Amino acid sequence: MAPRETNPNFMNGVPELLILRLLQQEEMYGYEIVQAIRSRTDTVIAVGEGVVYPVLHGLERDGALKARRKTVNGRSRIYYTVTPVGSRRLADLSEVWTNLSGAIQKMLTGGQYGEATP
Amino acid sequence: MAKPLPELRERLLRAGIAPRYVRRYLAELTDHLADLTAEEQRAGRSRADAETAALLRLGGIDELSNAMTKQRQLQSWSVRAPWATFGLAPLFLLAGAWFAALFILWSGWKMFLPGADTPFGGHHVSGFVNLYFQADRALYFGAPILIGWGIGLIAARQRLKAVWPIAGLFLIALIGGTAQVHASRTTVPHGLGHIGMDFTLGSTMPLIPYALFHALAILSLTVLPYLLWRLQKAHSLFA
Numbered sequence: 001m002a003p004r005e006t007n008p009n010f011m012n013g014v015p016e017l018l019i020l021r022l023l024q025q026e027e028m029y030g031y032e033i034v035q036a037i038r039s040r041t042d043t044v045i046a047v048g049e050g051v052v053y054p055v056l057h058g059l060e061r062d063g064a065l066k067a068r069r070k071t072v073n074g075r076s077r078i079y080y081t082v083t084p085v086g087s088r089r090l091a092d093l094s095e096v097w098t099n100l101s102g103a104i105q106k107m108l109t110g111g112q113y114g115e116a117t118p
Numbered sequence: 119m120a121k122p123l124p125e126l127r128e129r130l131l132r133a134g135i136a137p138r139y140v141r142r143y144l145a146e147l148t149d150h151l152a153d154l155t156a157e158e159q160r161a162g163r164s165r166a167d168a169e170t171a172a173l174l175r176l177g178g179i180d181e182l183s184n185a186m187t188k189q190r191q192l193q194s195w196s197v198r199a200p201w202a203t204f205g206l207a208p209l210f211l212l213a214g215a216w217f218a219a220l221f222i223l224w225s226g227w228k229m230f231l232p233g234a235d236t237p238f239g240g241h242h243v244s245g246f247v248n249l250y251f252q253a254d255r256a257l258y259f260g261a262p263i264l265i266g267w268g269i270g271l272i273a274a275r276q277r278l279k280a281v282w283p284i285a286g287l288f289l290i291a292l293i294g295g296t297a298q299v300h301a302s303r304t305t306v307p308h309g310l311g312h313i314g315m316d317f318t319l320g321s322t323m324p325l326i327p328y329a330l331f332h333a334l335a336i337l338s339l340t341v342l343p344y345l346l347w348r349l350q351k352a353h354s355l356f357a
Contacts, residue, residue, distance in 0.1 A: 030146050031153040048177020049154070051185035053146045057139055058189035078146060 014045070015055045017097055020082055020090040023065065029077040030056065056080055064089050123148070126179055131277045133187045134197030143186060151176055196276055203272065204286030208265045212290065215261035216315065220299065222254040224313045227301065236301045237313075262294030266340025274347035287340050293317060295333025 022028060022036050033056075034049045059065040064086035070079050082090065123144055130140045154175050158168035176182070186192065196203040227237035230247045243251060266287050273283035296317045303311045318329075 031150050034150075048181040048185075049150060049175050050147050050177040050182045053143050053150075054186040054189045054192070057143065057186075057192055061189075061191045075149070077149065078142070 013093065013097075015052065016059065017090070017093045018045070019052070019055060019059065019080075020064065020086055020093065023080055023082045024087065024090060027079045027081040029079050033080075059086065059089075062089075126182055128277065129179070129183045130186055131275075133183070134193045134276070135186055136192060136194035137275055139186075139192045147176065147182070194276055196272055196278060196282075200278075200282040204269055204282045205289065208269060208286055208290055209293070211265050211268075212261055212293065215257060215265070216297070219254055219258040219261070220313050220315070222250070222257065223299070223301070224311065226250050226254065227311055227313075235303050237311075238301060258299070262290050262336050263339050266290050266336065267343055270340060270344030270347060274344060274351055277351065280348070283344060284341070287337060287344065291333045291337035291340065294336045295329050295331075 018037050018041075019033060022033055022040075028036065030052055031049075034052050037045060037052075056065060056067075060067050060080070062085070063083060065080045066083050067078050067080050069076055071077075126147075127140055127144060130143070131137065135143075151172050154172035155165075155168045158171045159165065161168075163171060177185075223237055226247070227234065230243065230250070231237055231241055234241060237251075269283050269286045269290070272278075273280070297315055298318065299313065299315050301311065301313045
């Protein structure tokens with residue numbers, strides 16, 4: 001079986017944003033988070049699923065997430081939730097990415113419909 | 119994931135990731151893999167195919183390892199500040215243990231030997247009093263060795279290079295070997311008694327070999343277990 005194609009730049013700030021956004025709505029464990037990212041991005045963002053955990057641990061270490069062990073259907077899972085620090089970080093990241101995507105969109109639109117350059 | 123997991127553990131430990139994060143990461147990956155395998159089986163794959171597909175979805179060793187090592191805040195203190203872990207922390211621990219030992223000695227002297235000029239030697243004590251002073255001796259002489267074992271255990275567990283741990287063990291052995299406790303009642307008014315410490319090879323010739331012997335004894339008792347732990351870890355890796 002050939003290795004799956006992934007987005008190499010996925011780790012550059014995007015996972016933090018997606019994870020914080022998802023966890024702000026409800027607490028989740030790793031597998032749920034990955035499935036939610038896949039379904040909500042229509043699998044546009046593809047990544048080795050295991051790499052979500054280092055991001056979760058890093059965010060927890062920074063105080064942006066809180067983890068607790070919970071047993072559901074006989075299986076013990078680590079659930080993550082956003083802290084007030086995480087909410088502030090999400091707001092900051094959202095602003096950065098909104099500005100960035102707006103700028104890229106403007107650039108792309110300008111390239112397509114703008115004046116021709118000599 | 120039976121084979122990749124031990125390899126990933128070794129890579130992460132060697133990269134300086136704190137053992138508690140490595141343990142948790144591997145536990146979460148194992149759970150995640152089980153979920154993925156079950157999902158693939160529900161999609162109609164055989165057990166073997168489902169496991170292969172699940173491993174691919176989880177990510178390769180390089181990808182999993184790199185993602186963790188990028189998170190610098192997950193590195194252990196022994197990697198971020200080895201001078202503190204193997205230099206300062208053992209010194210503070212030793213100072214604390216010796217302070218407790220000297221306090222026990224001083225209080226025992228005050229309570230059980232009120233008329234003696236010194237708490238050392240020649241006193242006939244038995245029962246609880248003897249136990250009290252023996253416990254104090256055990257704490258005083260055992261502290262450098264216990265701390266040395268702690269250094270070795272941390273270093274072996276985290277697969278660290280030997281330079282800092284060995285330097286820490288030398289430091290502890292040197293301090294442990296050259297420390298001397300002295301007690302005197304005559305220098306203090308009202309006969310309270312005074313206990314102090316100094317660090318010297320000794321002002322008289324017979325004390326020098328004793329201090330060296332003591333330092334070497336501490337070094338041997340702490341370095342040997344460390345080397346054995348290192349060998350054991352290396353053996354378990356290649357087994």
